[in-house]
Amino acid sequence: MAKIIVDVMPKPEILDPQGKAITGSLARLGYSGLSVRQGKRFEIEVDGEITPERLEQATQAADSLLANTTIENYVVRVDQ
Amino acid sequence: MRVGVVTFPGSLDDVDARRAVTLTGGEAVSLWHASDSLQGVDAVILPGGFSYGDYLRCGAIARFSPVMAEVIKAAHAGLPVLGICNGFQVLCEAHLLPGALIRSDRRTFYCKDQDLRVESTDTVWSNAFTPGQQINIIIKHGEGNYQADAETVKMLEDENRVVFRYINGNPNGSLHDIAGITNERGNVVGLMPHPEHNVDPVTAPTRDGIGFFESLARYLGALASRTQGGTA
Numbered sequence: 001m002a003k004i005i006v007d008v009m010p011k012p013e014i015l016d017p018q019g020k021a022i023t024g025s026l027a028r029l030g031y032s033g034l035s036v037r038q039g040k041r042f043e044i045e046v047d048g049e050i051t052p053e054r055l056e057q058a059t060q061a062a063d064s065l066l067a068n069t070t071i072e073n074y075v076v077r078v079d080q
Numbered sequence: 081m082r083v084g085v086v087t088f089p090g091s092l093d094d095v096d097a098r099r100a101v102t103l104t105g106g107e108a109v110s111l112w113h114a115s116d117s118l119q120g121v122d123a124v125i126l127p128g129g130f131s132y133g134d135y136l137r138c139g140a141i142a143r144f145s146p147v148m149a150e151v152i153k154a155a156h157a158g159l160p161v162l163g164i165c166n167g168f169q170v171l172c173e174a175h176l177l178p179g180a181l182i183r184s185d186r187r188t189f190y191c192k193d194q195d196l197r198v199e200s201t202d203t204v205w206s207n208a209f210t211p212g213q214q215i216n217i218i219i220k221h222g223e224g225n226y227q228a229d230a231e232t233v234k235m236l237e238d239e240n241r242v243v244f245r246y247i248n249g250n251p252n253g254s255l256h257d258i259a260g261i262t263n264e265r266g267n268v269v270g271l272m273p274h275p276e277h278n279v280d281p282v283t284a285p286t287r288d289g290i291g292f293f294e295s296l297a298r299y300l301g302a303l304a305s306r307t308q309g310g311t312a
Binding site for chain 1: 136137140144172173178179180182183184185186187225227228229253
């Protein structure tokens with residue numbers, strides 16, 4: 001089934017406490033020099049073909065619900 | 081004074097909020113998240129808790145519940161609305177208040193008695209306090225770190241819309257030590273601390289939460305006398 005992917009990330013200027021915790025944990029495990037920011041990935045299954053209208057619909061969904069644009073950015077793309 | 085308290089799936093403090101309304105002389109009315117009726121209440125409280133399990137983001141799902149469509153409409157028309165903790169998060173997600181609440185910069189869940197300064201008494205929910213008054217109210221949250229862009233924070237400060245500020249220590253990294261804010265009109269207030277827990281000496285070290293309900297009563301009283309004066 002065709003899929004649309006929406007990636008949501010905290011904006012660069014917004015603190016990401018979860019990412020910081022993961023970064024700290026990685027360093028303790030010996031993975032030095034890695035800095036993590038944590039986001040979310042939404043996989044949206046679509047009935048039928050992915051049309052420009054479907055992508056527009058997913059973009060609206062991302063803007064209204066999946067992301068909070070005050071603190072997050074999102075990218076909508078077709079799963080290849 | 082009929083005060084509606086919304087119960088979402090996962091609300092925790094709706095019972096305490098209703099009890100606080102009753103203890104301070106009001107009539108508490110239970111409002112259900114899936115209903116689109118506000119039952120003609122004079123004010124609405126969105127209580128603390130973990131609505132919809134905090135799925136997606138705190139308050140993000142609750143914001144689209146049927147009752148919220150009515151709350152948003154009524155708030156724009158001037159209905160007093162108080163969002164406490166998760167209720168504050170819902171108000172931000174609903175864009176009734178600007179900004180957002182993210183995880184504490186210390187990544188810990190705080191549960192303690194917190195000193196606050198009342199910065200603005202020019203709201204429906206804070207007019208019974210005096211400007212600069214120090215109060216102590218319980219906080220208990222993991223995601224109360226208030227964030228907004230610099231322009232929004234400047235606007236809040238310039239327009240005296242920061243209502244409560246953390247003092248003697250910022251528990252969560254909140255910008256400008258912000259604990260609570262209001263909308264332009266002063267009828268919608270959101271804050272992370274829990275005034276409904278500070279109304280009874282049996283369960284709290286202070287009764288500073290009573291001021292919130294006194295403020296509402298004073299506002300509604302003034303509104304009623306103005307309406308009567310107008311029709312007399």
